Structure formats: structure tokens, C-alpha cells
């Protein structure tokens with residue numbers, strides 16, 4: 310889902326529609342899908358939920374400072390995905406580039422007719438897995454990919470819908486371009502469009518967290534590329550075979566160009582967080598059923614979520630219901646918190662509060678830097 314925000318009229322319509330959904334979990338799920346974050350702000354549109362939770366978080370907050378946090382977290386082992394994750398795809402190279410298109414050695418063709426700029430990619434901080442609120446280093450090239458769905462209207466994928474499919478696809482590309490929402494869009498026919506140039510950041514990830522062996526990345530617009538499938542969660546044919554094939558060759562080409570590890574190719578639902586209520590999954594696109602294997606990736610749903618084990622975020626019931634059983638990352642990260650707390654001889658709730666304190670320290674620092682730009 311792109312990082313836009315509904316207008317006041319839109320908000321009223323969304324609330325009216327939500328009021329007509331009887332099941333409270335389904336209603337929340339609908340609201341969550343419709344209420345998206347504005348650019349570069351933390352407001353989430355969930356004040357009615359966020360306020361009591363924030364009070365609970367603040368009440369549980371430990372008085373201990375960063376120095377102790379570093380001490381407590383030193384030497385923690387972080388489980389990673391299986392060794393298959395380490396394998397890199399074959400080398401892919403550019404064979405032809407014109408104003409209109411790029412063609413690659415693995416069959417990838419990228420349409421450049423909607424290409425636009427946003428803002429140059431900023432150097433991004435990388436934080437230690439072992440603790441501390443100051444970066445251990447900085448990066449300046451993409452280290453990962455976040456997969457999205459556009460959640461735009463999609464007609465049935467049938468020949469007699471061709472005109473409508475074409476028209477909606479074009480409209481979508483216009484919107485994505487005006488919002489600088491993603492680097493790439495894969496339309497229903499599997500055509501790959503470059504929208505935001507790769508040297509710039511796209512507004513795709515919002516508040517988000519991911520980690521690899523190098524460290525922890527926070528707010529991934531600068532550090533991760535955004536690929537969005539023209540798709541609607543819950544629609545009859547969520548993605549078409551042509552889209553999956555296109556995502557496979559696009560992923561191979563990007564991994565080859567930037568040496569992106571497989572474990573950093575993940576979905577928006579895995580990385581998205583809401584700092585107001587300290588819950589994961591503010592955005593839930595690709596919360597389940599992402600075709601990792603068909604795209605040539607290991608099942609990255611089994612990687613523990615760094616938002617949980619490094620910063621004390623947690624999943625709520627809505628998120629758990631959406632991700633279902635195929636998403637081991639939440640359970641593994643929770644188990645890790647328990648182990649870490651035990652190793653530190655600290656009650657789990659208190660340990661989590663220390664982790665949250667560390668996140669708040671980093672968040673404050675990031676906001677100050679942002680304000681100084």
C-alpha cells in the first residue's frame with residue numbers, strides 16, 4: 310500500500326463503511342487497510358486505539374537509560390533464516406537501454422515511460438543488533454526489497470475485461486508517479502514499470518524496521534527498494550502468473566546489481582510498524598501468501614521480526630489473524646524476547662520496556678536529523 314493519506318471526505322466515507330461491518334476484527338482490518346500514513350509523519354489515524362495503549366506503554370517504561378540497555382543486550386544471538394538464504398542469484402546484466410525501456414539478460418524488460426525523480430537516496434544509519442542507540446555504520450546503496458500490493462481496484466483477469474484492465478493499470482501508474490510511491494510497479498499483465506528512479510528514495514515503507522547480519526535498518530525508504538504488485542488483497546486472483554514471473558526476473562536483476570541477500574527481500578507487512586501503539590503491521594500488504602518460492606526466495610516469513618526482538622514491538626490479534634499460521638517470524642521473535650529476558654534475569658515485561666526505550670531514543674534522534682534537513 311502506498312504512503313498516502315485519505316482526505317476528510319474520504320475519511321468520512323471510510324468510517325461510514327466501517328460502521329456497516331459487524332465483526333469488530335473485520336472492521337479493524339478494513340480500517341487498517343484504508344487508513345494509511347501521511348509522508349514523513351507518524352500519525353496513524355488510529356488515535357482511538359493508540360492513546361490507551363500509549364499510556365500503558367509509558368506506564369511500563371523502565372527508568373533505565375541507554376548505557377544499561379547496551380549492557381543488557383550485549384552478546385545476543387539473533388537467529389537467521391536457513392543457509393539457503395545465503396545463495397545469490399546468477400549474474401544478470403543490462404543488454405539494451407533506450408528512453409523507453411531497459412532489457413536484461415534474464416528476460417526482464419523494464420518500461421521507463423513513467424519514470425520520475427523524488428529525492429536523492431540519503432545515507433542511512435545501521436544500528437547494532439547487540440544494542441546501543443547510535444549507528445554502527447552508514448549505508449548508501451539499497452540493501453533490500455520491500456514487496457507491496459497497490460490495493461487498487463482490479464477487475465477479473467479475463468479477456469473481455471481487457472479494456473478496463475488497461476485503463477485501471479494506466480490510472481494507477483499516474484497515481485504512483487504523482488505520489489512517488491514505489492520504485493517499480495508490476496501491472497496485471499506482468500509488465501514492469503520503473504517509476505521512482507533507483508538512485509532516489511521512494512515513499513513506500515513509512516515507519517518500518519528490518520535487520521540482517523549487518524545490523525538493523527529503521528524507516529526503509531532510503532535503504533530498501535519498493536516493488537508493488539497491481540493487486541487487491543482478497544480478490545479472486547490476487548496476482549497473475551505473469552506478475553509472479555515478472556517479480557522473479559526483477560528480483561534477480563536487482564539482487565544481482567546491488568548484491569542484495571535473499572533474507573532482505575520481504576513484504577510490507579513484515580517490516581511495517583506503528584510507533585504510536587508499538588504494534589507491528591501498521592500496513593498489512595502481503596501479510597500472508599507471498600509467493601516467496603515462485604520468486605526464487607526462501608520462505609522469509611520464518612525470519613524473526615527485529616521490530617519485536619530488538620525494539621519490543623508486538624503483534625495484536627488483528628495482525629495475527631491476518632498472517633495466520635504461515636508466519637513464524639512473530640512467534641520466533643517472541644520466544645527470543647523470553648530467552649533474552651531470562652538470560653538477563655529480568656522479567657519479560659521489563660526487558661521489553663528497555664527495548665522500547667532504545668527505539669524511542671533512536672526515533673527521537675532520527676526526527677531531529679530529519680528536522681535539520
Ligand SMILES: [Zn+2]
Pocket residue numbers: 310311456457458513577592594
Ligand atoms: Zn505497502
